[in-house]
Amino acid sequence: MNDPKTFYRELDEILDKIVTEEPDENFFIKILNELEQRFGKSLNLHDSHIYEKRGDEFVFVETSTPQKDSSIARAIPMSVEWIQQVLRRGVVIYDTPEAFQDFDFQLDREKYTPAAILVHNPVRKWLLVFELQHGWVREEITLFLNSVRTALNYRLFSEMMKSDMERAAQIQKSLLPGVSPKTKGYQIFGHSQPAEIVGGDFYDYFQFDEDDFGGCLGDASGHGLPAALLVRDVVIGLRMGLAKEMRLVHTVKKLNQVIQRSTYSTSFVSLFIGEIESSGHLFYVNAGHPAPFLVCGKQTVDLEATGITLGFLADIELRRSYIRLEPNSVLVMYSDGIIERHKNEDEQFGVERLKRLVMKNQEKSAQEIVGLVFDTVYRFGNRTQWEDDATMVVVKRLSE
Secondary structure, X not given: OOOHHXXXXXXXXXXXXXXXXXXXXXXXHHHHHHHHHHHHHHHOEEEEEEEEEEOOEEEEEEEOOHHHHHHXXXXXXXXXXXXXXXXXXXXXXXXXXXXXXXXXXXXXXXXEEEEEEEEEOOOOEEEEEEEEEOOOOHHHHHHHXXXXXXXXXXXXXXXXXOOHHHHHHHHHHHHOOOOOOOOOOEEEEEEEEOOOOOOOEEEEEEEOOOOOEEEEEEEEOOOHHHHHHHHHHHHHHHHHHOOOXXXXXXXXXXXXXHHHHOOOOOOOEEEEEEEEOOOOXXXXXXXXXXXXXXXXXXXXXXXXXXXXXXXOOOOOOEOOEEEEOOOOOEEEEEOXXXXXXXXXXXOEOOHHHHHHHHHHOOOOOHHHHHHHHHHHHHHHOOOOOOOOOEEEEEEEEOOO
């Protein structure tokens, strides 16, 4: 155990340096080298390695020990369990056989214990992986890793908060889910493409237990910081209001009252939200949002509005509706930026073209369908800048 006064003084100094150090392309490795120099002996901190998220993988960037470079995994899929653990928790010490499972480094478990932290700004993510030598103390390492992660995240976020629009983007992107729910028998994937730095589209997932989950997609009117703040209120309100025994209509009505009382009272929000049971039952509320549709074979079914857009009236009428997702069916939620993208002055992509595209490719995975739609719609608009925010969430029920 280290002397507390010395430990905290040293820790405060390095945290201050993390926040104030002039940025350059070697920022991470400089910090990691200094962490090892200052705390290597006292915390039994050995080597450290940097990975950056690129697509569906974390790709190796650099190590504090160049001679060890060849033994380090070059790319690690996000689906690997130890990656999923740190994505969920932010800081993980892999000191149990279960936690160590699938860890990709060639480590001698008798000598080293791996630990990892996730650091990020609104658009990029990095993993910093540390090797702990025998003799490390959990309380000290946990405090150290959490403190370093907090300082790095503060630094990474603050660099992107240099204007009102960048602050709005930070708020908005931080609210989008980073990982899709893992539910047996289903795939779910979403993506949002703002037309400008920030937009009014949003989506979110709700994992109630291993069998039941939910999702929502909405569009807040307005632009810039007011729209981003409204989206923040809506997403946080939903996260606070929804639970396993959620009452969809009650929750959305309460949310409508929050929007009505908002400082940005001239704004409105369209919202589709649903709960999906493992058996395929989907209970949903559609508050004035473009109708999602369900594709199954050659059939499509629209999930029409069950009430008006939120924010118009203090007291609104809403009803809950129901549909069943059969095996191999595909549920598509989208914003109007998808169907209203223009090829020329008179031609839009349109919902019928979207339905045909999904129907033709319904055998693909949820992620593949979303990617295909965005690529097709982007090319339809002559690869020009997006005119409006475009968002899509696809839920696919797999064959039994």
